[in-house]
Amino acid sequence: MKLKTLLSLLIPMLPALSYGQLTNPALDTLSRPGIHFKLEAGGFGGSGNRMPFWFRANQFGTVPLESPAGLVTAAASGLWGNPDNPRRVYVKAGVEVTGNISRNSRVVLPQAYAAIRLGHGELSIGRRKEINGITDTLMSTGSYAWSGNAVPITQIRLGTRDYAPLKFTHDLIAVNAFFSHGWFANSDSMQNVFLHAKALYVRIGKPNWKVRFYGGMSHYAQWGGYSAYLGKIYADNGHLPSSWDAFVKALWPSKVDGNSSGKFTTFDTLNRSGNHLGSIDVALEVLMKKSNLLFYIQHPWEDMSGVVMGNLPDGLYGVRWQNRAPSGGAFALRQVTAEFLTTLNQSGALPPKGADDYFVNYQYLDGWTHEKRVIGTPFFTRWMDADPRWAKLKGGFKSPVMINNNRVQVIHIGLLGAFRSGATVKMLLSQSWNYGRPMRPYPVIVTHQFSGLVEATIPVRKVPGLQFSPGFALDSGDWLVPAAAGMLRVRKLF
Numbered sequence: 001m002k003l004k005t006l007l008s009l010l011i012p013m014l015p016a017l018s019y020g021q022l023t024n025p026a027l028d029t030l031s032r033p034g035i036h037f038k039l040e041a042g043g044f045g046g047s048g049n050r051m052p053f054w055f056r057a058n059q060f061g062t063v064p065l066e067s068p069a070g071l072v073t074a075a076a077s078g079l080w081g082n083p084d085n086p087r088r089v090y091v092k093a094g095v096e097v098t099g100n101i102s103r104n105s106r107v108v109l110p111q112a113y114a115a116i117r118l119g120h121g122e123l124s125i126g127r128r129k130e131i132n133g134i135t136d137t138l139m140s141t142g143s144y145a146w147s148g149n150a151v152p153i154t155q156i157r158l159g160t161r162d163y164a165p166l167k168f169t170h171d172l173i174a175v176n177a178f179f180s181h182g183w184f185a186n187s188d189s190m191q192n193v194f195l196h197a198k199a200l201y202v203r204i205g206k207p208n209w210k211v212r213f214y215g216g217m218s219h220y221a222q223w224g225g226y227s228a229y230l231g232k233i234y235a236d237n238g239h240l241p242s243s244w245d246a247f248v249k250a251l252w253p254s255k256v257d258g259n260s261s262g263k264f265t266t267f268d269t270l271n272r273s274g275n276h277l278g279s280i281d282v283a284l285e286v287l288m289k290k291s292n293l294l295f296y297i298q299h300p301w302e303d304m305s306g307v308v309m310g311n312l313p314d315g316l317y318g319v320r321w322q323n324r325a326p327s328g329g330a331f332a333l334r335q336v337t338a339e340f341l342t343t344l345n346q347s348g349a350l351p352p353k354g355a356d357d358y359f360v361n362y363q364y365l366d367g368w369t370h371e372k373r374v375i376g377t378p379f380f381t382r383w384m385d386a387d388p389r390w391a392k393l394k395g396g397f398k399s400p401v402m403i404n405n406n407r408v409q410v411i412h413i414g415l416l417g418a419f420r421s422g423a424t425v426k427m428l429l430s431q432s433w434n435y436g437r438p439m440r441p442y443p444v445i446v447t448h449q450f451s452g453l454v455e456a457t458i459p460v461r462k463v464p465g466l467q468f469s470p471g472f473a474l475d476s477g478d479w480l481v482p483a484a485a486g487m488l489r490v491r492k493l494f
Contacts, residue, residue: 035078037494038096042071042469046485049103052473053480054428054453055487057378058142060110060129061151061371062098065385067485070101075111086119094128108371110151120164127152134201134214134281134296136320139337139414139428142377144279144298144316145218150373153195155182163203174203176216184222187372189365189402193225194242196250196274201281214283214296222364223250223274234363236263241273249273267363275361277302277368279315290325294318302356305347311356314345316377330420337414341379344407346438355438358406367403374403379432381405387481390436390447405479407435422461428453434479449477455487465493 044055045068056063062071074097081090096111113126129152133143142149159178165171182195201216224242227235234240241249241264249256249268253276256268264273283296298316301307306314318339323332346356359368359380368375374382383391383404390404415427434447455471469489476482 031079031083033079033081033083035076038073038075038491039494040071040073040075040489040491042487042489044069044071044485044487046483048481048483048485050475050481050483052453052475052483052485053378053451054430055471055473055485058140058148060108060148061373062100062108062110064100064102064104064106066102066104067483068102071098071489072101073098083117089116089118091116096129108151117161120160120162122157122159122161124155124157127154128157132199132218133279133298134216134283135298135316135318136294136296136337136414139320139335139416139426140318141316141339141341141379141410141412141430144300144341145220145277145368145376147374147376147378149378150369150375151185151371153182153184153370153375155180155195155197157182157197165207171206172204176201176203184225185371187366189227189229191226192242193240193364194223194247194250196221196223196247199278205285210287212285212287214285215281217280218278219276220278220368221250221253221274221276222361222368223247225364227363227365229365230363232265234265234267236265239263240363241265241268246273250276265363272303275364275368277359280307290323292322292324294320294322296320300343300358302358303347306356311345311347314343316341327418327420332418333415334418334424335414335416337412339410339412339414341377341408341410341412343380344409344435346407357438359403360401360406360437362401365402367401369402379408379410379430381434381479386479390479401437403437405434405436407437409433421459423456423458425454425456427455432477432479447478449475449479451475451480463492467491467493 044051049067051063051065051067051069056065077094079090079092082088083090093114094111098108098110100106100108109127111127111129113124113128115122115124129148131137131143131148132146135143157178157180160176163174163176165174177200179198182197184193184195197220199216199218201214203212203214205212223246225240226238228238230238253272256264256273278301280299280301283294286293296318300314305311316339318337320337322335343358346358359374359376361367369382374380380403382402386405410430410432412430416424418424430451432449434449453471453473455469458468460466469491471487474484
C-alpha cells in the first residue's frame with residue numbers, strides 16, 4: 001500500500017520485538033548446550049478437499065491447503081557455549097525440513113539459521129521461526145503484521161532476543177529491538193524482492209514489579225525486484241528501484257521527487273518507493289499471586305493516516321489469562337485468550353486518504369505474502385484460500401489481486417487445559433465476518449465464517465520425548481469451503 005507522508009514517528013535505526021517470540025519451545029527456545037533433534041509424522045483427512053483453517057493457519061507454511069495430506073518433519077538445533085553467562089559468546093543453529101504429501105506435494109524449509117549471541121544482543125543469519133509483535137503467541141489469531149502464518153523469510157538480522165534493561169534507569173526501562181535485511185523467495189509474479197524490517201519496543205517496569213507496561217512500533221517494507229507484468233507507470237522495463245537511494249527510501253520512507261536518482265517510477269513519485277506497513281502495539285501486564293493477565297492492542301498502519309490513528313478503531317484487541325497455580329486436581333484450566341480483530345475502517349472509504357487496502361500493493365503483485373501464504377494475520381485471505389465463488393473478487397481499482405479479503409471482523413477464543421498425567425488439550429474458536437476489500441463491487445452482503453479446532457497432546461510416559469497429538473478442525477460458513485477433518489501427529493524429541 002502507498003505511504004503518503006514521512007513516517008517521522010519511526011526512527012530508522014531503532015528497530016521489533018515479540019512478546020514470546022518463538023513458538024516451538026522444544027527447539028527454538030533452546031537453553032541447554034548440545035544438539036537436539038525432533039522427528040514428526042502426521043496425517044490429515046476428512047470431508048471435502050480443503051484443509052480446515054486452524055490446521056493450516058500460523059504453521060509457518062508447513063501444512064498444505066489441500067486435504068487429505070501427510071506431513072513428515074525432521075529438525076535439529078544446537079547450542080554451543082553457556083547461555084547463563086552474559087559475558088561470554090555462545091552460538092545457536094537450527095534446521096527444519098517438512099515434506100508435504102498431498103495433491104501438490106512440496107518440501108518446505110521453515111528454519112535454517114545460525115546465530116551468535118552476547119548478553120542480550122544477537123546476530124542471526126537465515127530463516128528462523130518467529131512471531132513479531134506484542135501478543136499471545138500460543139493461542140492468538142496471529143500477530144497482525146508478522147504472525148508465523150507464512151514460511152519465514154531469509155534475513156540477516158541484528159537485535160535483541162529478549163528485553164535488555166537500560167542500566168542507567170536501574171532496570172526500570174528495557175528495550176527489545178531488531179534491524180534486518182531480507183530476501184523474498186521468487187514467485188511467478190515477482191522476483192528478487194528485498195525485505196527491510198525494523199522495530200523498537202519498550203518495557204516500563206522492573207522485572208519484579210507486579211504491573212508492567214509495553215509499547216512500540218514495527219516497520220516492514222518490500223522494495224526492489226522485477227516483474228514482467230508491470231507497466232511503465234509502475235516499473236522501468238519491469239524493474240523496481242533497487243539502488244542505494246531506493247534502500248534509503250525503504251529505510252526512511254520519504255517522498256520521491258523528480259530529481260531523485262535510482263530509476264524511480266511515476267508510481268513512486270506519486271506515492272512512496274516500496275510497500276510499507278507495520279503496527280503500533282501497546283500492552284499492560286499484571287502479575288498476580290496465582291495467575292497473570294496480559295492486555296494488548298496492535299494498531300495497523302500502511303501510511304501516515306494509520307500512524308496518526310486515522311483508521312481507528314482498526315486493530316487487534318486481546319486479553320490473555322494464565323493460571324500459574326499448582327494443579328490440585330486431575331484437570332486444570334491453564335490459559336484463556338480472547339481477541340477481537342477489526343479492519344473495516346481503513347482510513348475511510350475512498351482514496352487518496354482512505355481505502356488503505358491492507359497488505360495489497362499495485363507494484364508488488366503478491367502483496368504481503370511469502371511462499372503462497374499471508375505473512376500477517378491469516379484472516380486476511382488470498383483468492384485461492386476462499387471459496388471459489390470469491391476467486392475474482394475485486395476492490396480498489398476494480399482489479400483482482402492476490403489478497404481478496406482484508407476488511408474483516410473476528411471474535412476469537414482460545415482455551416488451554418492440562419491433565420495431571422501431563423496431557424494437554426487446546427481449543428480455538430473463531431467467528432469472522434468477511435467484507436472483501438475497500439471499494440469492492442461485491443459481495444454485496446457480509447459473509448459469515450466459523451472455524452474451530454480441538455487438539456490434544458499426549459506424552460507417552462514409558463518413552464521419554466514421545467508424544468501423540470490427535471485433533472479435529474471444522475470450517476462452516478460462506479467464506480471458506482466447508483471442511484471437517486481429523487489429524488494425528490506423532491512426535492519424538494531426542
